[in-house]
Amino acid sequence: MSNRLTIVFPDSIGGKATPTRGTKVFTPDGVPIGGVQRIELVAEAGDLWRAKIECLAVIEGSVVAEVSGPAGDSGMEKEPQAEVVAPSDEAGGG
Known part of the structure; x- marks a missing residue:
């Protein structure tokens, strides 16, 4: 294909x-x-x-996002970096 x-x-x-x-x-x-x-x-x-x-993305169900990262120049304590895990991936089905 x-x-x-x-x-x-x-x-x-x-x-x-x-x-x-x-x-x-x-x-x-x-x-x-x-x-x-x-x-x-x-x-x-x-x-x-x-x-x-x-x-546009349509997400059905919940999404788990983990935010972490080093301190940066943005004025925030940590620069956000998100890892998104789809519900099927969480259950080992993805």
Whole structure:
């Protein structure tokens, strides 16, 4: 199975500008990805186009976060660093 997503843009307006509203992102097996908030297309000379896609995440159940870190310049006693463990990982199922 391919690891490439498909981005489908809406039709341009009068052949001039392409609106962002209506853009859809699909998984390799054709399932639409919901909650997309931003798509950034990146190109480097001699390379392929790449997309950075930001989505809203929906977390079902609880999330355990451990915060730790060394003191820093932020004025806080400790710089926060979070490790998020999904419920299935906690139970050894992930």
